Amino acid sequence: MNRMQKIALWLVVWISVGVVASAVAIAVLYFKFNMPMSKAISGLGLLGFAGFGGLGPLIFGKDKGKVTCDERDRLINSRAALAGFGVAYLVTGILCMLPFSILGPQATISITWLPMIFAGTGLTSFLVHSVAILVQYGFKEKNNE
Amino acid sequence: MVITFSLGLFLGITLVVMRHFDVGVPNIAFIFPVFLAGSGGIISITCFKKDKGAVTSDERDKMIEKNANLAGFGAVYFYIILMSLLPIAILGEKASIPVTWCPSLLIGAGFCQVFAQSIAILIQYGWGGKDGQR
Numbered sequence: 656m657n658r659m660q661k662i663a664l665w666l667v668v669w670i671s672v673g674v675v676a677s678a679v680a681i682a683v684l685y686f687k688f689n690m691p692m693s694k695a696i697s698g699l700g701l702l703g704f705a706g707f708g709g710l711g712p713l714i715f716g717k718d719k720g721k722v723t724c725d726e727r728d729r730l731i732n733s734r735a736a737l738a739g740f741g742v743a744y745l746v747t748g749i750l751c752m753l754p755f756s757i758l759g760p761q762a763t764i765s766i767t768w769l770p771m772i773f774a775g776t777g778l779t780s781f782l783v784h785s786v787a788i789l790v791q792y793g794f795k796e797k798n799n800e
Numbered sequence: 801m802v803i804t805f806s807l808g809l810f811l812g813i814t815l816v817v818m819r820h821f822d823v824g825v826p827n828i829a830f831i832f833p834v835f836l837a838g839s840g841g842i843i844s845i846t847c848f849k850k851d852k853g854a855v856t857s858d859e860r861d862k863m864i865e866k867n868a869n870l871a872g873f874g875a876v877y878f879y880i881i882l883m884s885l886l887p888i889a890i891l892g893e894k895a896s897i898p899v900t901w902c903p904s905l906l907i908g909a910g911f912c913q914v915f916a917q918s919i920a921i922l923i924q925y926g927w928g929g930k931d932g933q934r
Contacts, residue, residue, distance in 0.1 A: 740873030751902040763896040766888055773884035
């Protein structure tokens with residue numbers, strides 16, 4: 656695997672850990688401890704695990720050799736970025752229309768919903784970007800053969 | 801697109817400022833900046849026909865289009881960050897907002913993307929010249 660693949664895999668793992676841990680924590684707090692959803696939602700704090708994904712560029716040093724990134728790598732990265740942004744755009748649309756559709760046009764919502772839209776967009780963008788990199792490289796052997 | 805969007809944005813800001821200073825602006829007037837901005841799309845489809853010739857798009861055009869798409873999406877990402885965090889900074893975390901703020905955010909994101917994409921295309925082509933030549 657080259658550096659881009661390793662960083663992408665690292666991100667996918669840590670974002671998945673963060674999302675799963677949050678979902679489990681919220682479910683446990685809500686169903687097992689019978690907390691109201693407004694308190695159970697504090698399980699979202701475990702999303703912080705996803706932050707470890709940002710350490711990827713530090714942990715995986717630059718590839719050795721004169722040519723570390725060729726046109727194919729750049730093309731893959733560019734396509735992955737487009738995929739990430741595209742799916743994030745879709746997630747943004749869903750998160751924006753959800754309260755409007757469920758509550759109706761006359762309702763009001765807590766202002767804390769807005770940073771959740773941003774968080775959902777950001778996480779989706781990074782996750783899909785990383786998955787698209789791994790898919791395009793083909794989950795194959797070393798040296799991208 | 802850039803011209804109609806810029807005019808729509810300018811008109812929208814003017815109406816907001818007029819409303820702020822209690823100049824009688826009816827609510828229906830705010831629909832005009834949206835129509836003006838949206839007219840760019842209609843004009844593009846109806847007035848600018850497909851290029852004639854065997855080769856209408858080469859690798860350079862495709863590369864420019866891809867870069868412009870990335871620029872558009874990047875601008876939307878920045879816009880979402882701004883529109884998500886600005887209300888909390890201004891109103892505080894205990895405030896409530898009307899639910900219609902969210903779909904407005906989405907519509908604004910759409911306009912932002914098209915605007916940024918159009919500007920990126922113009923910059924990459926060098927703002928004119930025949931046949932895309934600089």
